[in-house]
Amino acid sequence: MTSLLVLLALGAQPVKVFVSADGVNSDRVSSAVCVQSLAEGLRAWGVAVTTDGDLAAMAAGKRQEQLLGCDDRDCGIDNQILVTGEARLECLLSGDDELLVVVRVIDMKPADVTRLSLGAPMVTTSKGDLGPDVRGLAPQVAGLLRARFGVDRVAERPLYEPAGTRGPRRCSVAGEGAAALLGACVALRASASRRSSARAEPRPRPPA
16 A cells, blocks of 8 residues: 555545656756655655656656556556646756755645745755655655645655665555554554663673
């Protein structure tokens, strides 16, 4: 069960976003890594993501590669995203060996033109660390989306950990239904807490 289906099971309509490169950076490989990594990170938060690469693949008549273990529908891919989308995320990269990555979050249906920009999280990284560091921006972007479109439409915390993401391991999607998923999360965190407490307790010294 994907995080997108979990939100649907809880009665919420996931936020639909379009992720693309800014079209200015000449390093197409790095731009593609940024877009794909950001999409992977946000899908873990229950966001329905379509990328510019997804649209290109569909336009060419190719089936979307199943890198995430879900079909196109479950990943939230929508060939009408430019019409139906609610937010557009643009990856802006600058630099050579050291990269500055800015993710511009734009409201596609603003109440007025003064509210187009929702924010612009950024990170400094290298080409080797680009994927994990961009996935690490997902919590900030998810927070901006929750604030704009509703706390019930984006998960409060990631429902699984995307491969290659930096930071402590969180719970994975398992079991049938949202209740089973949340139960697994609680059990995993409790187990990790007990192991951590056991390691922290000093061992008694043997009598002299």
